[in-house]
Amino acid sequence: MSSTVDIKTLVIDGKEVSARAGQTILEVARENGIEIPTLCHLDGLSDVGACRLCVVEVKGNHKLFPACVTSIFEGMEVTTQTDRLKKHRRTILELLFTERNHICSVCVSNGHCELQTLGQSQGLTHVRLPYRNPNLPVDASNERFTVDHNRCILCTRCVRVCAEVEGAHVWDVMGRGINSMVITDLNEPWGESSCTRCGKCVQVCPTGALFDKGKVGNSHPKHPDFLPYLNMMREAK
Amino acid sequence: MSKTIAIDPVTRLEGHGKITIQLDDQGEVANAHFHVTQVRGFEKFSEGRPFYEMPSLMARICGICPVSHLIASAKACEAIMSVDIPYTAAQLRRMLNLAQMVQSHALSFFYLSSPDLLLGLDSDPASRHIFGVAQAHPELSRAGIGLRRFGQHIIELLGDKRIHPGWVIPGGVTEPLSAAKRGEILGMLPEAYRNIALGLNWYKQIADQFHAEAQVFANFPSLYMGLLNEDESVEFTDGALRIIDAKGAILENGITAARFPEFIGEAVEPYSYTKFAYYKPLGYPEGSYRVGPLARLNIARSMGTPLADIELKQFKLLALGPVQSSLHYHYARLIDMLYGIERIEEILTDPLILDKHIRAIAGVNRLEGAGQAEAPRGTLMHNYKVDENGLITWANLVIATGQNNNAMNKGVAQAAKHYIKGGQYSEGILNRVEAVVRTFDPCLSCSTHALGQMPLELQLVNCAGEVVDVVRRG
Numbered sequence: 227m228s229s230t231v232d233i234k235t236l237v238i239d240g241k242e243v244s245a246r247a248g249q250t251i252l253e254v255a256r257e258n259g260i261e262i263p264t265l266c267h268l269d270g271l272s273d274v275g276a277c278r279l280c281v282v283e284v285k286g287n288h289k290l291f292p293a294c295v296t297s298i299f300e301g302m303e304v305t306t307q308t309d310r311l312k313k314h315r316r317t318i319l320e321l322l323f324t325e326r327n328h329i330c331s332v333c334v335s336n337g338h339c340e341l342q343t344l345g346q347s348q349g350l351t352h353v354r355l356p357y358r359n360p361n362l363p364v365d366a367s368n369e370r371f372t373v374d375h376n377r378c379i380l381c382t383r384c385v386r387v388c389a390e391v392e393g394a395h396v397w398d399v400m401g402r403g404i405n406s407m408v409i410t411d412l413n414e415p416w417g418e419s420s421c422t423r424c425g426k427c428v429q430v431c432p433t434g435a436l437f438d439k440g441k442v443g444n445s446h447p448k449h450p451d452f453l454p455y456l457n458m459m460r461e462a463k
Numbered sequence: 464m465s466k467t468i469a470i471d472p473v474t475r476l477e478g479h480g481k482i483t484i485q486l487d488d489q490g491e492v493a494n495a496h497f498h499v500t501q502v503r504g505f506e507k508f509s510e511g512r513p514f515y516e517m518p519s520l521m522a523r524i525c526g527i528c529p530v531s532h533l534i535a536s537a538k539a540c541e542a543i544m545s546v547d548i549p550y551t552a553a554q555l556r557r558m559l560n561l562a563q564m565v566q567s568h569a570l571s572f573f574y575l576s577s578p579d580l581l582l583g584l585d586s587d588p589a590s591r592h593i594f595g596v597a598q599a600h601p602e603l604s605r606a607g608i609g610l611r612r613f614g615q616h617i618i619e620l621l622g623d624k625r626i627h628p629g630w631v632i633p634g635g636v637t638e639p640l641s642a643a644k645r646g647e648i649l650g651m652l653p654e655a656y657r658n659i660a661l662g663l664n665w666y667k668q669i670a671d672q673f674h675a676e677a678q679v680f681a682n683f684p685s686l687y688m689g690l691l692n693e694d695e696s697v698e699f700t701d702g703a704l705r706i707i708d709a710k711g712a713i714l715e716n717g718i719t720a721a722r723f724p725e726f727i728g729e730a731v732e733p734y735s736y737t738k739f740a741y742y743k744p745l746g747y748p749e750g751s752y753r754v755g756p757l758a759r760l761n762i763a764r765s766m767g768t769p770l771a772d773i774e775l776k777q778f779k780l781l782a783l784g785p786v787q788s789s790l791h792y793h794y795a796r797l798i799d800m801l802y803g804i805e806r807i808e809e810i811l812t813d814p815l816i817l818d819k820h821i822r823a824i825a826g827v828n829r830l831e832g833a834g835q836a837e838a839p840r841g842t843l844m845h846n847y848k849v850d851e852n853g854l855i856t857w858a859n860l861v862i863a864t865g866q867n868n869n870a871m872n873k874g875v876a877q878a879a880k881h882y883i884k885g886g887q888y889s890e891g892i893l894n895r896v897e898a899v900v901r902t903f904d905p906c907l908s909c910s911t912h913a914l915g916q917m918p919l920e921l922q923l924v925n926c927a928g929e930v931v932d933v934v935r936r937g
Contacts, residue, residue: 331519331523331627332516332519332520332523334516336629363511364511364512364513364854365852366513366852366853366854367852369826372513374513417852439513439515439826440824442515442516442519442632442633
């Protein structure tokens, strides 16, 4: 092993693990078979800590830390599954479901949706908060793809894949807080934007917000696994 | 003193509604109405949605006949796309539609109406239901349950789900039929034939007992409308509409979905959320007509399948021209089921049914499209307008129950006037008034696009508008 590699040891859920300095809690946990739920994180994209589903507890600090953007340190003691964390994760999911119009039964992603899957895996049996039912538009101006803002959870995966991998930076976020919207170019219709029609944003979208017009019914599994492979091949060059 | 009887909720129907019967000072029936009491608004909230999402969205109108909405909606979308779908896709959808007709008719006849027919209209309401039927005539209830399972299982095999299958899409279907599934459906046919034969034979034996009811169960001349093939045989999925008058003369023929609005208008009455469809050249209410099993058999020259054709000949003997009493919807419904089973067998033995080419792909090529199909309870029409990106700007659905609405109201009034004399009535008499509505097998959730719970009620109101009695169930 090279002497330049700085190895740290830490404890996650009672298990002693070792990691390279600079790694995040999420990376180390997954390398060691410890599952932490995530939504905005996607292997192959930078992390932004937007969704907060990956929050964990670190001994000695009462704050919660997003595992995807928190670096490990020597002697760190991390807990990923506590009642407190489960409660926060469920509340986050409830907030996501109430914020826009997630109608699974008629969604192209029904059965393939990361939000739906998380709702199930995190034991979300009901939503205690009132639904906002906003009146949001659908943009079907692109000849191949549609964006339905009703199903967008503002994870910004589309923004990141477009900027970081495709290099086009067509997608971005407009507005603040609850009024934020993903937009193409300077809020032009998608079909009139500088979009390259590569479709990466559709494949990384965790819900049915971005979908392929050719995929109707409940037949739209997404395939974001191309990303790490693409990055690896690029690095190899 | 005048008063109003309310039957609220009307039971053994799909959806919820109520009946009010208005009595005058002498206790005679002045008028009676069938009300559908809730609104849903599918046409409104589909605005802004992509057109290709419409079949799955519209199917949610109803859990009994989602397939009818899937098909009418997909056809309206295909009109927007300007495509003819592949032959195999059309045949597979035809089979799905027939499977749904069989299961829905089995529900209507065996679960909802056979308790009246087997146990009697005056029998104890506490056991006047499918469980009472199961006790009194186990084989009959088993046949009904078997036929419903037959239809539901085909829907599940084709579309992966019994209710709201996502398989029908604009352009065709998502998956071809596998040989294994074809074999499984073929294997179910002998039992289905046995079950429908049992139902038909039983009904024909008891039908004469209801001769008196036949005279007053919505028994009046009206127009009839339904889909037909070019050879004048019954059709559920394609074909074009024919309208006949009360004597059987053809008023219109070959009405395609695109031309539907030329001939059919919709009136609104203050007492119901369901609209009242009428034949435009005769106006409202003179142009009111009936749809569904009775209308289909009145219009068709043949069923197009051998066993059902034998039954059709017997059915036609019930009257010289069109059969006018809605009691005979029950018989027509059983013949529909037999036809459905025979056609499903025909479709399955078609050598092209396993073909893999099952979907046409196209974008928006027209800004408006309409599609029509026969739902179990009658003709269903979906009409959409879209913008150049394919987002819905306007939608209109003309539902079978809306097309039967005037006949149901007239039928309720006819039966009430016949049975209620001098303000005297019994539970059995009110059940007869409800049973008139049941013959039509209305789907109230479809017709009103209504939301809420299922129950239905009957109200008796005096001339001052005061409710004097309410029969509520649910």
